[in-house]
Amino acid sequence: MKITTGFVGREQALTELFATTFTTSEGPDEGALIADLVRDLLAETPTKDIRVFCAEDEGLVIGAAIFTRLTYSHDPHVVFMLSPMAVAPARQRQGMGKALLAHALEALRADGIQIAITYGDPNYYGRVGFVPITENQARAPLPLSLPHGWLGQSLTEDEMPILQGPSTCVSALNRSGVW
Ligand SMILES: CC(C)(COP(=O)(O)OP(=O)(O)OC[C@H]1O[C@@H](n2cnc3c(N)ncnc32)[C@H](O)[C@@H]1OP(=O)(O)O)[C@@H](O)C(=O)NCCC(=O)NCCS
Numbered sequence: 001m002k003i004t005t006g007f008v009g010r011e012q013a014l015t016e017l018f019a020t021t022f023t024t025s026e027g028p029d030e031g032a033l034i035a036d037l038v039r040d041l042l043a044e045t046p047t048k049d050i051r052v053f054c055a056e057d058e059g060l061v062i063g064a065a066i067f068t069r070l071t072y073s074h075d076p077h078v079v080f081m082l083s084p085m086a087v088a089p090a091r092q093r094q095g096m097g098k099a100l101l102a103h104a105l106e107a108l109r110a111d112g113i114q115i116a117i118t119y120g121d122p123n124y125y126g127r128v129g130f131v132p133i134t135e136n137q138a139r140a141p142l143p144l145s146l147p148h149g150w151l152g153q154s155l156t157e158d159e160m161p162i163l164q165g166p167s168t169c170v171s172a173l174n175r176s177g178v179w
Contacts (some may be wrong), residue, residue: 003103007052011042013061021086033177034084040172049170053104055096063087063096065104074165082118101128109155117152129153137162141169142179
């Protein structure tokens with residue numbers, strides 16, 4: 001497996017990876033919703049606001065993690081949010097998700113990104129340094145249906161700060177069903 005950065009020319013492969021993975025794990029409705037989300041994230045998000053990490057094997061995209069900018073109106077910290085990520089069903093539980101995230105978080109750190117946030121299973125994301133946070137620490141851009149899945153980590157030597165102000169996600173994430 002090799003990990004690459006960027007998505008230009010891989011939009012179709014990425015959309016299909018997310019469609020297949022989420023259809024398998026959550027059913028066809030969720031598969032379609034996440035595929036639409038990924039298509040829009042890749043098409044609409046300004047380059048400066050998105051980072052995509054792909055796990056590839058023999059030219060096939062078998063895993064991906066998409067990070068986009070979260071802007072806190074009264075706070076200078078550089079914050080990116082992981083959503084969504086997927087590892088192809090046949091390749092799950094082989095450590096690929098963990099390796100992909102460890103690589104991605106290190107690349108974000110090297111790129112000057114100070115805080116990573118995600119929204120998902122604390123047991124899974126805790127394996128790569130995410131800890132539960134509250135909305136007093138970092139407001140979510142939309143109401144959270146599962147507040148215990150709101151997670152964050154500092155990518156610097158400083159502790160996770162209290163991020164000031166309301167937050168804004170990229171336009172493609174500004175939809176119901178995701179939060
Ligand atoms: C979640 C996902 C990305 C993990 O990728 P992966 O390559 O299988 O993960 P790893 O091999 O690095 O880690 C697997 C470990 O995490 C655990 N794990 C996997 N998925 C988990 C989940 N959804 N919640 C909690 N733990 C999970 C497993 O128990 C496994 O532990 P084990 O090795 O002790 O059995 C992958 O299972 C996936 O794409 N799932 C469907 C889509 C999804 O839920 N995406 C995340 C939300 S955006």
